[in-house]
Amino acid sequence: MNINNVKSEFPILQEKLKGKPLIYLDSANSAQKPKSVIDRISKFYKKEFSNIGRSVHKLAVTATNRFEETRDLVKKYLNAKSREEIIFTKNATEAINLVASSYGEKFIQRGDEILLTELEHHANYVPWHFLREKKGAIIKFAKCNDKGEVEIDEIKKLITSKTKIIAVTHLSNVTGAILPIKKIVDLAKSKKIPVVVDGCQGAPHLPLDVQELGCDFYAISCHKMYGPTGVGILYAKKKWTDILPPYQGGGGMIEEVKKESITFPKSPTKFEAGTLQTAEVVGFSESIKFIENIGIKNIMEHEKKITEYGIEKLKRNNSVKIIGEPKDRGSIISFTIKGIHPHDIATILDDDGVAIRAGHHCCQIFHEKIGVAATARASIGIYNDKDDIDMLCKAIDNCKKIFKI
Amino acid sequence: MELKELYQEIILDHGKNPRNKGRCNEFNSDAEGYNPLCGDKVHIYLKVGKNKEVQDSSFEGEGCAISLASASILTEIIKGRDYNVAKKIIEDFLNMIKNEAKITINSLSDEQKTTLMSLSGVKQFPMRVKCATMAWHTFDSALEGKK
Numbered sequence: 001m002n003i004n005n006v007k008s009e010f011p012i013l014q015e016k017l018k019g020k021p022l023i024y025l026d027s028a029n030s031a032q033k034p035k036s037v038i039d040r041i042s043k044f045y046k047k048e049f050s051n052i053g054r055s056v057h058k059l060a061v062t063a064t065n066r067f068e069e070t071r072d073l074v075k076k077y078l079n080a081k082s083r084e085e086i087i088f089t090k091n092a093t094e095a096i097n098l099v100a101s102s103y104g105e106k107f108i109q110r111g112d113e114i115l116l117t118e119l120e121h122h123a124n125y126v127p128w129h130f131l132r133e134k135k136g137a138i139i140k141f142a143k144c145n146d147k148g149e150v151e152i153d154e155i156k157k158l159i160t161s162k163t164k165i166i167a168v169t170h171l172s173n174v175t176g177a178i179l180p181i182k183k184i185v186d187l188a189k190s191k192k193i194p195v196v197v198d199g200c201q202g203a204p205h206l207p208l209d210v211q212e213l214g215c216d217f218y219a220i221s222c223h224k225m226y227g228p229t230g231v232g233i234l235y236a237k238k239k240w241t242d243i244l245p246p247y248q249g250g251g252g253m254i255e256e257v258k259k260e261s262i263t264f265p266k267s268p269t270k271f272e273a274g275t276l277q278t279a280e281v282v283g284f285s286e287s288i289k290f291i292e293n294i295g296i297k298n299i300m301e302h303e304k305k306i307t308e309y310g311i312e313k314l315k316r317n318n319s320v321k322i323i324g325e326p327k328d329r330g331s332i333i334s335f336t337i338k339g340i341h342p343h344d345i346a347t348i349l350d351d352d353g354v355a356i357r358a359g360h361h362c363c364q365i366f367h368e369k370i371g372v373a374a375t376a377r378a379s380i381g382i383y384n385d386k387d388d389i390d391m392l393c394k395a396i397d398n399c400k401k402i403f404k405i
Numbered sequence: 406m407e408l409k410e411l412y413q414e415i416i417l418d419h420g421k422n423p424r425n426k427g428r429c430n431e432f433n434s435d436a437e438g439y440n441p442l443c444g445d446k447v448h449i450y451l452k453v454g455k456n457k458e459v460q461d462s463s464f465e466g467e468g469c470a471i472s473l474a475s476a477s478i479l480t481e482i483i484k485g486r487d488y489n490v491a492k493k494i495i496e497d498f499l500n501m502i503k504n505e506a507k508i509t510i511n512s513l514s515d516e517q518k519t520t521l522m523s524l525s526g527v528k529q530f531p532m533r534v535k536c537a538t539m540a541w542h543t544f545d546s547a548l549e550g551k552k
């Protein structure tokens with residue numbers, strides 16, 4: 001598939017809002033879904049649905065197979081070593097909570113240190129905060145520099161003999177900085193510290209090979225990868241899935257239940273309690289096919305081109321200030337406009353059909369650091385083109401007109 | 406059209422040059438409001454008299470044009486009012502935003518009513534309603550001595 005024809009694959013992008021075409025620049029928040037994903041879910045419900053793994057009837061067998069085939073696809077896409085390393089969750093948030101809870105339960109004691117960065121999304125801070133409260137652990141934040149990057153030295157500085165886990169974002173959802181994950185993992189490995197990567201923004205936009213990255217855990221939200229809501233993935237190295245305790249308890253995740261004791265099966269079953277989001281997981285298989293069909297390298301190249309065009313064009317507007325200037329960056333452009341609050345920007349842009357996000361983007365630590373409560377953010381996905389950026393800039397001019405700037 | 410109703414001249418003016426910004430002298434009651442969705446903050450300061458009349462009122466805060474304008478208009482219109490009148494204005498305003506009701510209270514001049522009504526444009530923008538109402542709820546808390 002040619003990336004320039006991709007827009008037509010997304011039904012919602014053919015819709016008009018109040019007579020205006022939708023210019024969707026909020027993919028970092030959640031991405032739109034191609035027709036193939038929507039159709040797959042619909043077909044699954046129409047022809048194949050049943051609960052998985054529990055009954056012996058034909059439908060249950062088919063549904064289970066489709067579900068597990070998706071796990072295989074994910075395993076291959078991430079280049080994980082085994083299917084036991086691919087755990088389905090409801091989103092990246094749950095994936096990180098799983099690690100914080102199960103790893104924390106077993107390995108974190110009073111006074112132990114958890115190392116995060118100032119760029120983390122609340123999803124990669126709050127679960128660790130719970131652990132801090134519960135276990136009396138300490139959280140340290142590696143500093144981000146004024147370009148909105150986290151340098152390896154800032155992480156190195158904070159590692160002590162008490163550091164028990166490092167949890168970092170792959171790609172910042174505010175500044176767009178791509179963190180040096182490989183270097184962080186190498187450094188951590190030399191000290192035997194496991195690394196959790198929040199891959200929410202990395203997975204949809206960067207080539208992924210968990211063996212090459214070397215991290216211990218990688219968390220993904222499928223809805224940001226052009227997939228359904230309600231599906232997340234936790235990649236966890238087998239060495240961890242073997243020894244970590246289950247996260248939630250319930251049906252499906254047990255081996256044998258007696259009045260005195262319960263035993264648990266191997267991963268991934270051990271970590272997947274209750275009825276799962278069957279149709280959505282099956283639907284996600286089409287997202288992976290969609291991405292592979294276009295090619296992640298082509299996607300990256302395309303998004304880079306559009307992002308660079310956007311940054312350059314916005315920079316020419318002297319009321320616009322771009323937040324963060326990382327050397328290695330993804331397709332996220334956060335900005336402010338002098339004299340106009342981001343919420344007013346977002347409302348006015350919306351009137352022109354341009355959907356962006358405004359707020360702290362669940363990164364209050366970072367916003368507090370730079371001393372602004374909120375920023376506006378345009379994020380670029382597979383389907384955006386230069387015309388979208390032109391519309392964004394036109395809508396920004398309209399903002400300035402309304403506010404007489 | 407709707408956008409023009411939201412960003413009326415009067416709102417842009419109050420948003421850019423909010424009145425009563427800062428802490429008023431001798432304030433003896435205050436309250437804070439916070440919108441966790443967007444991080445907007447407002448802090449209302451009041452000087453209330455023996456009979457809870459609003460002798461002075463001001464605010465500090467960060468936020469969008471709508472929330473600043475709302476706090477600015479609020480503190481201006483309620484300053485100097487008796488307790489009962491202040492409560493009625495707050496009630497009328499919140500009623501207008503939530504239930505499309507008209508401003509009925511007769512202790513306001515036509516110009517003041519128009520000013521208040523300029524904020525009713527938020528009704529078309531459900532995500533922005535809280536921007537307009539937060540200062541009013543916070544003011545009410547301060548007036549009632551609730552933190």
Ligand SMILES: Cc1ncc(COP(=O)(O)O)c(C=O)c1O
Pocket residue numbers: 028029091092093094121123124169171172173198200201221362
């Ligand atoms: C970097 C990052 N981490 C975590 C999340 C949380 O994702 P979800 O809400 O899908 O779990 C997001 C999405 O908002 C994100 O951008």
